[in-house]
Amino acid sequence: MSYAKVLCVGLVGVAGHVVEVEADLAPGLPALFISGLPDTALHEARDRVRAAVVNSGQRWPNRRITLNLLPATMPKFGSAFDLAIAVALLGGSGELPLLALDRVVVLGELGLDGTVRPVRGVLPMVAAAARAGLERVIVPADNAAEAAVVPGIRVRAVDTLHRLVEFVRDGTPLIEPPAPVPSDGPDGPDLADVAGQALGRRALEVAAAGGHHLALFGPPGAGKTMLAERLPSILPELDDEAALEVTALHSIAGLLPAGGQLLRRPPFQAPHHTATVASLVGGGSGLARPGAVSLAHRGVLFLDEAPEFGRGSLEALRQPLEHGRVLLARSRGGTEYPARTQLVLAANPCPCAKPAGDIYCECSPLARRRYLGRLSGPLLDRIDVQVTLPPLRAAELMEATMAEEPSAAVATRVAAARRAGAERWAGTGCRVNAEVPGPRLRRPPWRLPERDTRELRGRLDSGSLSARGFDRIIRMAWTVADLDGRDRPHSDDVREAIQLRTGDAA
């Protein structure tokens, strides 16, 4: 026997595809060739695999070896193919009968000493194997908990190539995955901790209910960051499909917490303003790492001190926010990751970040305008809710001895409002009000009667409001109505929406 085949899984974006690793051994000068669109990490596999095989006490076949990864048209990234390559090679050389690996997916990177190392993206790989109807998978021991999250497939783990060889040869049992950890870890921060800030709390609730992007302006200490961090706590939990997708992205980034569990809470990402473009949108060699905008998929992306982000960074985020996905250019075709995230940005009113009216602030009006102007074009245009938070006064802090409403209570209203919106837009492809195109809201049956939009039209005519701003306010008015349990917005809802857009108390 000089031919053998072992199953593995390759990732294209978050989607896994079953890959056949074929090994063919022919007489001739000893050599090893790999074909089937491998990347450099995979080319280096030949050195890792050779050392691992020899150091595991196996004989290296001194023949002309050809490895082929099928389907050949699919680009392959990373080192998860090592283990499958090693056993295919030993199978092909006649050293190892591979009956025990029939229809079994084998994943893992090899160390030179024959240890099996964890790989990124195990969860979407195992999910792909299950979807392809395969029933058994062997993964690195350090990835076992994560792999065991996927339903409908039997997971076993290995820590060394030697252990896998013993299993294949003699049926020596493999490592069982640990029992899954039931919860999502400790609860995140709660709105009950936020003193005062009625306007900020309402803005957060409206943003959550309608899926609107949110901008919080105000002096340091006004509670912008505290509010932003609590947005996930009032958003609905992720459903099965979303949870699997979000967990897969974190798996590919190598950021899943140990223990193995589906991420059920909407993720929160807060990249620093010095973060590189690659860490914001994704990149890196081999299997591309998702950036913050994808790790915040179905959750919240928070840009604190947003004007401090470089123009290039803000520009790079524009496309993903608009399309809900990121396309990363690779040498052999692009990699696409989802990036449907809710943006929250916070900004101080001026570059020196002293409290408003502070006698030490010497920023000129021009400097202030310029500072916030950095946000205009690329991002601010797509943000519905924009409020300026007042500095927190002592009175508010004192009143805070009274209990503030906790996140759970707000989350109940948000969930009800989201249900109302989802029912209204069912069949249109929109799930939340923020996704509804302006023209649809301006046409019957959704057009609001003139008496409710009089003030808004006045602002449009006088030029103090753009057409786009008009649509955004109407959209928020629907969310306000949904939150208050009305089936259509009336003039009070429009007035509150104006306030949430312009900061004016109309």
Ligand SMILES: [Zn+2]
């Ligand atoms: Zn200043």
